[in-house]
Amino acid sequence: MPAPYPQEFRDDVIRVARNREPGQKLSVIAKDFGISESCLTNWMRQADVEDGARPGKTREDSTELRDLRRRNRLLEQENEVLRRAAAYLSQANLPKRWYPLVSELAADGIPVAVSLRVLKLSSQPYYRWRHQQVTAAELIEAYRANSLLDAHRDDPEYGYRFLAGEAGVNGQPMCERTAWRICRDNQWRSVFGKKRGKNGKRPGPPVHDDLVQRDFSADDVNELWLTDITEHWTDEGKLYLCAIKDVFSGRIVGYSMDSRMKARLAVNALDNATSRRRGAAGCIVHSDRGSQFRSRKFVHALNRHHLIGSMGQVGAAGNNAAMESFFALLQKNVLDRKRWRTRDELRIAIITWIERTYHRRRRQARLGRLAPIEYETIMNPTVSLAA
Numbered sequence: 001m002p003a004p005y006p007q008e009f010r011d012d013v014i015r016v017a018r019n020r021e022p023g024q025k026l027s028v029i030a031k032d033f034g035i036s037e038s039c040l041t042n043w044m045r046q047a048d049v050e051d052g053a054r055p056g057k058t059r060e061d062s063t064e065l066r067d068l069r070r071r072n073r074l075l076e077q078e079n080e081v082l083r084r085a086a087a088y089l090s091q092a093n094l095p096k097r098w099y100p101l102v103s104e105l106a107a108d109g110i111p112v113a114v115s116l117r118v119l120k121l122s123s124q125p126y127y128r129w130r131h132q133q134v135t136a137a138e139l140i141e142a143y144r145a146n147s148l149l150d151a152h153r154d155d156p157e158y159g160y161r162f163l164a165g166e167a168g169v170n171g172q173p174m175c176e177r178t179a180w181r182i183c184r185d186n187q188w189r190s191v192f193g194k195k196r197g198k199n200g201k202r203p204g205p206p207v208h209d210d211l212v213q214r215d216f217s218a219d220d221v222n223e224l225w226l227t228d229i230t231e232h233w234t235d236e237g238k239l240y241l242c243a244i245k246d247v248f249s250g251r252i253v254g255y256s257m258d259s260r261m262k263a264r265l266a267v268n269a270l271d272n273a274t275s276r277r278r279g280a281a282g283c284i285v286h287s288d289r290g291s292q293f294r295s296r297k298f299v300h301a302l303n304r305h306h307l308i309g310s311m312g313q314v315g316a317a318g319n320n321a322a323m324e325s326f327f328a329l330l331q332k333n334v335l336d337r338k339r340w341r342t343r344d345e346l347r348i349a350i351i352t353w354i355e356r357t358y359h360r361r362r363r364q365a366r367l368g369r370l371a372p373i374e375y376e377t378i379m380n381p382t383v384s385l386a387a
Contacts, residue, residue: 005035006272008256012351013040014047019348032356034373077110081118099129145182147172152188159190207294208309212286216322218248221380222280225253225307226323227269227287229261230330234340241330241350242269242292244285245323246277249379250364251372252326252354253277257347263295270298274305281306289314333357 017029017040030040049056088101102115116123144167151158151166158166164179183189218224224247231240240261244254254273258265266287274280285307287293293311302309312319334353340346359373367375 004275006254006275008268008272009276010043012347014043015344015348016352017044032352032360034355074114077114078118080110081105081115085119099126102126103130141182144172144174144178145186148179148182148188149186152183157190163188205294206289206311207299208311210286210312210319211284211308211310212312212319214318214321216247218246221246221248221376222277222283223248225273225283225285226320227266227285227293228320228323228327229265229290229292230327231261232335232340232346234343234346236341236343239340239343239346240265242266243323243326243354244269244273245326247322249367249372249376250326251359251376255351255354257343257350259343261292263292263297266292266295266298267301270301270305270307274307282308284308284310286310286312286320288312288320329358330354 013029013033013035016033017026020026020029026040026044027037030037033040045054046056048054050058050060084105085098085101098119098121102112102119102121105115106112112126113123115121116126147167147170148160148163150170151163155162155166160180160183161176163183164174164176167174167179212224216224216226225244226247227242227244229240229242231238237259239257239259241255241257242265243252245251246253253276254269254271256265256268256272258268270285285302287310289311292298293309299309317324330350330353334349335346340349360371363369363371364375370378
């Protein structure tokens with residue numbers, strides 16, 4: 001069964017179809033985006049239902065029904081917790097302790113979070129009660145932290161290296177890296193700290209190694225993807241674009257646009273790329289050290305799709321030069337051509353240029369004067385036009 005098209009891609013195609021020039025046929029637009037005319041007609045019919053122009057069941061109705069069912073199931077679970085709690089307290093021969101009841105309910109399929117919320121209990125004490133002891137590693141960590149804190153209070157000007165030496169003298173030896181980590185976690189810093197930048201910010205640490213090393217080449221599709229985020233002003237405010245480029249053909253395999261540059265923007269672009277590309281597991285996804293690409297949501301998305309992360313260095317634009325060149329091309333051909341009144345207007349222009357011009361009409365010298373889709377079709381026929 002073919003993978004469904006991303007919802008954001010459907011919305012973009014519908015926008016282009018609704019804003020088409022007089023006399024332009026839907027079949028031409030469908031062909032430009034690599035879909036069938038009947039598929040585009042069905043999407044527009046559903047969009048009319050969503051807008052209230054046609055009777056039918058909207059996505060909002062389906063979501064509301066799903067939420068009501070989820071809420072009904074949650075209420076049933078809460079009622080079961082209260083019923084079991086009343087029965088538990090009525091037995092005089094049992095101790096009045098809630099934690100065993102929570103474990104019994106969990107064994108019967110009631111989530112622990114639901115039971116704790118209904119009984120107004122905290123989760124951390126419950127899980128501490130389940131383990132009933134502190135691990136040996138945590139105990140050693142506490143002794144080391146106490147020794148470092150004592151040394152820090154005696155000499156606040158000491159850095160972590162001197163603190164580690166003092167702790168070793170006091171019977172808690174540790175390596176300097178361990179001392180640095182404990183001091184960092186507890187924010188114990190020397191009074192003679194290093195000067196920071198003008199804005200008080202430093203680039204975050206990378207969550208992946210640089211697996212590309214500026215070698216922007218690939219022998220097949222889905223071997224190396226590049227990603228980055230760009231922005232452009234409209235009269236309504238900024239529009240942010242996160243795009244993912246396949247190095248093999250230069251094709252933009254996934255993109256997402258939003259009015260805010262959140263981690264969800266990069267995650268949506270990655271989800272769109274994996275839903276349109278089959279067999280992408282094991283592909284390297286290279287980016288810069290932006291906070292969106294270092295976020296837990298993006299790292300979890302990489303793991304969920306079985307992709308491999310890669311990151312360049314800070315302040316080195318050449319580490320992602322192939323992606324920057326695409327954004328420069330987009331800047332000259334679309335963004336700087338006129339003043340954009342609304343985000344939707346700019347959005348339509350961007351996705352039309354990507355899908356119609358860049359993918360299917362713009363020939364590249366490194367691809368033998370072929371467009372990205374033509375090159376992929378010749379070199380790898382298994383890649384569909386709609387991928």
